[in-house]
Amino acid sequence: MLFSGLLSDDLLHRLRSDLRTIYGERRAVQERNGIGDGMEGTCHHLLGANNAMDEFVASLPLHTFIHGFFNGPYILNSFGGFINEATASNGYIGAIHRDVRTFSRDFRLMLNMLVMLDDFTVENGATHLVSKSHNASEKPTTDAFQAAAIQATGVAGDILMFDSRLWHAAGRNGTDMPRRALTLTFTRPFFKPQLDYPRFLGDAYAAALPPQVRQVLGYDARVPASIEEFYQPPERRAYKSDQG
Numbered sequence: 691m692l693f694s695g696l697l698s699d700d701l702l703h704r705l706r707s708d709l710r711t712i713y714g715e716r717r718a719v720q721e722r723n724g725i726g727d728g729m730e731g732t733c734h735h736l737l738g739a740n741n742a743m744d745e746f747v748a749s750l751p752l753h754t755f756i757h758g759f760f761n762g763p764y765i766l767n768s769f770g771g772f773i774n775e776a777t778a779s780n781g782y783i784g785a786i787h788r789d790v791r792t793f794s795r796d797f798r799l800m801l802n803m804l805v806m807l808d809d810f811t812v813e814n815g816a817t818h819l820v821s822k823s824h825n826a827s828e829k830p831t832t833d834a835f836q837a838a839a840i841q842a843t844g845v846a847g848d849i850l851m852f853d854s855r856l857w858h859a860a861g862r863n864g865t866d867m868p869r870r871a872l873t874l875t876f877t878r879p880f881f882k883p884q885l886d887y888p889r890f891l892g893d894a895y896a897a898a899l900p901p902q903v904r905q906v907l908g909y910d911a912r913v914p915a916s917i918e919e920f921y922q923p924p925e926r927r928a929y930k931s932d933q934g
């Protein structure tokens with residue numbers, strides 16, 4: 691589903707600029723650790739610098755929609771960004787993939803949110819998706835994917851939501867302008883996130899947030915790490931009873 695008109699021009703502008711900065715920082719770590727090949731344009735875990743990324747999550751759009759998808763509480767599983775440029779390979783994101791590796795036909799595990807920071811067009815590599823492929827346990831062949839996929843075009847600021855079981859791939863950018871996106875995923879609270887956001891962001895970060903945002907970042911779904919932490923009254927438990 692594609693949603694429009696949820697982001698202000700000012701926020702969009704700052705998201706684009708902050709994405710470029712964070713990309714530089716994350717790319718340096720990818721390269722330093724020898725995993726840069728195939729990761730061009732991608733960056734991960736964009737929170738914690740108190741910039742537009744944090745602001746986006748603190749007033750997360752589509753809360754009711756996400757809650758409805760899971761029929762209950764949910765947490766952030768990952769928050770990445772992708773700068774799709776003609777000059778770069780579009781790496782693992784350009785390969786046919788789905789974002790949840792465990793297949794479950796009847797139980798929804800994960801939801802993708804793709805925030806278009808630029809217009810998404812056929813020419814600049816709008817995301818290819820195969821409608822209804824969340825029901826398919828096996829990866830389609832390249833030919834079958836190409837025959838069935840449609841491209842999700844939209845304008846900057848549009849937000850594409852799709853079941854993470856859907857087979858999809860970033861398109862090739864044939865223009866000389868970047869095609870930028872934020873890529874978030876959400877799961878039920880008992881599913882391990884890609885990064886331990888509460889530990890990564892810390893308690894001081896959480897103290898400044900409203901309870902609902904803290905919950906979405908997983909602060910109510912932590913695993914106790916000591917007997918002391920385990921034996922706590924309900925309001926101080928690491929994993930709260932309303933998290934499913």
Ligand SMILES: O=C(O)CCC(=O)C(=O)O
Nearest residue numbers: 772783817860861871873
């Ligand atoms: O950037 C795109 O077009 C696709 C992003 C993607 O594949 C993902 O978020 O898993």
